Amino acid sequence: MKHPFTLCAMVLATVVATQAQAVEIQVGYAYSATFDPTFERMMQGFSKAHPDIQVTFRATYENYEDATNTVLREAVANTLPDVSFQALNRQALLVERGIAKPLDPYIAREADFETDGYHKAMLDLSTFDGAIYGLPFSVSTPISFYNMDILRAAGVETLPSTWDEVIAACNRIKVNTDKEPLYWEWNISGNWLLQAAMWSQGVPMIKDGKLNMDNPEGLKALETAKAIFQDCGMKNVVGGDAAKSLAAGDLAMFFSSTAYVGFVDRSKIGDWEFVTAPYPGINGAPQALPAGGNSSMLTSGSDDPEVLEAAWQFIKFATSGEGAAAVALTTGYVPPNKVANALLMEDFYTKNANKLTAVNQLPLLSEWFAYPGDNGLAVTQVIEDHLESIFVGDAHNMEELRDDLVEEVNALLPR
Structure with missing residues (x-):
């Protein structure tokens, strides 16, 4: 059963919508019970940083297979979300179908964007024919x-x-x-x-x-x-x-x-x-x-440059710095990049030893096969x-x- 996004985030989205000339983007993700608290926390920072972007969260995908199947159907109906969080092992299918858009043009325009900051094993799983199609959002073992x-x-x-x-x-x-x-x-x-x-x-x-x-x-x-x-x-x-x-x-x-x-x-x-x-x-x-988790992909069917740029700003915020730190603070996932780890309190894993287990297993990360x-x-x-x-x-x-x-x-x- 799918669930609508939580009231807190819906209110945040409504507040953003009241801003003049707000650009609306739609976002889809799986596993409501796990990630609702993450996006609630994340939206507090994103709304302040980007008051001109209205984020509407679609009904959550039940699981990763549902996420991929739903996006495949939406591609046929031309109702794709602008951003979709997809399992690492399902990205290739969306790339092959031409649904996911490469992120390299957006990354190239960022003066201080460091792809090296992302866990290499995760970023490699989002790279196809030399192009990056997803930025890792959550890292799991x-x-x-x-x-x-x-x-x-x-x-x-x-x-x-x-x-x-x-x-x-x-x-x-x-x-x-x-x-x-x-x-x-x-x-x-x-x-x-x-x-x-x-x-x-x-x-x-x-x-x-x-x-x-x-x-x-x-x-x-x-x-x-x-x-x-x-x-x-x-x-x-x-x-x-x-x-x-x-x-x-x-x-x-x-x-x-x-x-x-x-x-x-x-x-x-x-x-x-x-x-x-x-x-x-x-x-x-x-x-x-196997490396588990998901990545944030640009799946928009829009040709509007403002919508695409807004979707990129959301992807960037969600996967680096403050947004990614919310992943560790609300789940057991490992943040996808070093910037997020730096934003966490120095004694975070000392106080949250149960979340350290996955961090210690990162050297074992191998491919989650599609x-x-x-x-x-x-x-x-x-x-x-x-x-x-x-x-x-x-x-x-x-x-x-x-x-x-x-x-x-x-x-x-x-x-």
């Missing part, structure tokens, strides 16, 4: 969330560093407490955590344009998923509901995006100890992890369907499932 009170009650003294240790902790929690042991957000956007299972073994999920799981690492990734689902008795809920269970003190371990840190901090019930830690690996610490060709979104769903068959108990032989998955996916990819 998968991390571990723990309720230390439940772990101690279960007799778990050391935080798990591998999935075998996670599953052993699950068994202790099931025996010694009445709490939910674990939630692993397997169906998060873009098969992100399955890609994490591959990258953690040092193996890319896509190689030479094909699904690269026809190997021992692919089998191990699926066997690990099966163990998580079946040995831990994981509930069949969505990630947002699992985060609520964690915040309520009912869930012991939660594995997903660092984006949830801000939500848990705001929603935490009781005085139990909340701790984040590095993401578990397979047979040791992860060798790499599946090439027109069937990229369909491939995402095919992989999710196969994972769901493990979750619900319909699939038992992981080698057979892997082989079927590889064959089905590669049939959808360009030859």
Whole structure:
């Protein structure tokens, strides 16, 4: 279900609209529960800096797949938003379709704009044929969330560093407490955590344009998923509901995006100890992890130079300096550039240690793969369907499932 933007930001937009000769731009983004507080905070500064620009936020996209599908439909209907926040692994499709506009002409006109200030791994993912089509807005890695009170009650003294240790902790929690042991957000956007299972073994999920799981690492990734689902008795809920269970003190371990840190901090019930830690690996610490998050893209269908310039001013503000600092202050994401980090208090991460986990994992950032060709979104769903068959108990032989998955996916990819 989509939600309109919050009242606070709507009021801000109305105030801006009263300014004489205001230029209106429309902006779309996903994940209302995560990013509404971010844009509320950001708009306070943007409205003061740009009283001549009226920002209207469209109904939020439900998730990143919805964001891309919606923009593809809007391109056909000629109703595109001027700015759209899109997942890093979905940018290529919008570039290929001619929907996203290159930002280089705008960057070139900025006397003091430093692209070097952005995390290189993120900026590289927005660069196509040498042109920049998106500026990174939020940087994420998968991390571990723990309720230390439940772990101690279960007799778990050391935080798990591998999935075998996670599953052993699950068994202790099931025996010694009445709490939910674990939630692993397997169906998060873009098969992100399955890609994490591959990258953690040092193996890319896509190689030479094909699904690269026809190997021992692919089998191990699926066997690990099966163990998580079946040995831990994981509930069949969505990630947002699992985060609520964690915040309520009912869930012991939660594995997903660092984006949830801000939500848990705001929603935490009781005085139990909340701790984040590095993401578990397979047979040791992860060798790499997929870069998560989204970028701000110029998707306007307008030919009006004033509208395009206003959209650029919003993109620039949102991804650098004060706007980007709001990302760290309201979520668990890492700011996309060094200027934003400089604007944060020097002791920010000392006071917010749970947000430091993702920062420490930045050296592991690797590509969050988009599946090439027109069937990229369909491939995402095919992989999710196969994972769901493990979750619900319909699939038992992981080698057979892997082989079927590889064959089905590669049939959808360009030859």
